Amino acid sequence: MTSAMEPVWVGVDVGGTKVLAGVVDEHGRVVRTARRATPGRRVDAVRVEDALVQAVLEVAGGSPIAGVGVAAAGFVDASGSRVMFAPHLPWQGEDVRDRLADRWGVPVTLDNDANGAAVAEWTYGAARGARSAIVVTMGTGIGGGIIIDDHLVRGANGMAGEFGHMQVVPGGQPCECGGRGCWEQYSSGNALVRFARARMGEQPSVLEEATGGNPDLVTGPMVTEAAEDGDLVARQAFASVGDWLGVGVANLVAAFDPEVVVIGGGVSAAGDRLLEPARTALVRSLVGAAHRQVPPLVAAQLGPQAGLVGAAELARRASQARR
Numbered sequence: 001m002t003s004a005m006e007p008v009w010v011g012v013d014v015g016g017t018k019v020l021a022g023v024v025d026e027h028g029r030v031v032r033t034a035r036r037a038t039p040g041r042r043v044d045a046v047r048v049e050d051a052l053v054q055a056v057l058e059v060a061g062g063s064p065i066a067g068v069g070v071a072a073a074g075f076v077d078a079s080g081s082r083v084m085f086a087p088h089l090p091w092q093g094e095d096v097r098d099r100l101a102d103r104w105g106v107p108v109t110l111d112n113d114a115n116g117a118a119v120a121e122w123t124y125g126a127a128r129g130a131r132s133a134i135v136v137t138m139g140t141g142i143g144g145g146i147i148i149d150d151h152l153v154r155g156a157n158g159m160a161g162e163f164g165h166m167q168v169v170p171g172g173q174p175c176e177c178g179g180r181g182c183w184e185q186y187s188s189g190n191a192l193v194r195f196a197r198a199r200m201g202e203q204p205s206v207l208e209e210a211t212g213g214n215p216d217l218v219t220g221p222m223v224t225e226a227a228e229d230g231d232l233v234a235r236q237a238f239a240s241v242g243d244w245l246g247v248g249v250a251n252l253v254a255a256f257d258p259e260v261v262v263i264g265g266g267v268s269a270a271g272d273r274l275l276e277p278a279r280t281a282l283v284r285s286l287v288g289a290a291h292r293q294v295p296p297l298v299a300a301q302l303g304p305q306a307g308l309v310g311a312a313e314l315a316r317r318a319s320q321a322r323r
């Protein structure tokens, strides 16, 4: 329990549509939250910071703040001080960390949301106790985080873990990044929808009725629900996305040799429907599979609040490192 005057640790997840702040206790539990709408991309950066400041002060509820961790959907530099680029936010190289620290008067840490989710799963969730772990976050695209020898790997530019843009099919599907054949074009929420749309006309499907026969109206949750109802097209979509998931994970395991691979993000709610074909593809695709322990491929445990839990945890760890 957090008493009124005990200092609290706050995590903030800054996404494209909302700013979600939460008080996180020492067991990684979110005690309470406050939210604000993200003001958008074409506004003064200060307005986004205002939304963060308000959400954090509201959630702290008058308790002293020990530290704030911010997880943003975007590229954060290796020193963790600036958001270099974020598709839904106006930040472009501003020193967000120090500006926010000045406004709250407390230490602030800044990282990207996928790193936040990875740290949360490693500390409190499905990768707890592992010294090396890969966390893959599957939403509309793919993000991720790398834990090696008990450290989060950020890379030279802070850009490590952008798994979604590893090329798996030369000359393949065009990607929003400007490349072609990126992994997330074959294994993500968007890939699931694209597969279902393409197959809808070829065989009978409940998606046909749900959309009045218009493939453009197919959504990810619709495919998930149809798969649960036994729909063949939806099930094939999961089989394909799951297979590609396993292929990409095999590459990550070949590169990093983790103890465990955790799959989080919205698509992972499908559980074994996604993970079973992925496990099969992992064993099939992994170098030396017969001579090594193939790491377990498991579902994330912390759900959509993992980013903010990890953000608060990064703030806590930074304060321990300063001592």
Ligand SMILES: [Zn+2]
Pocket: 164, 165, 175, 176, 177, 178, 179, 180, 182
């Ligand atoms: Zn790409």
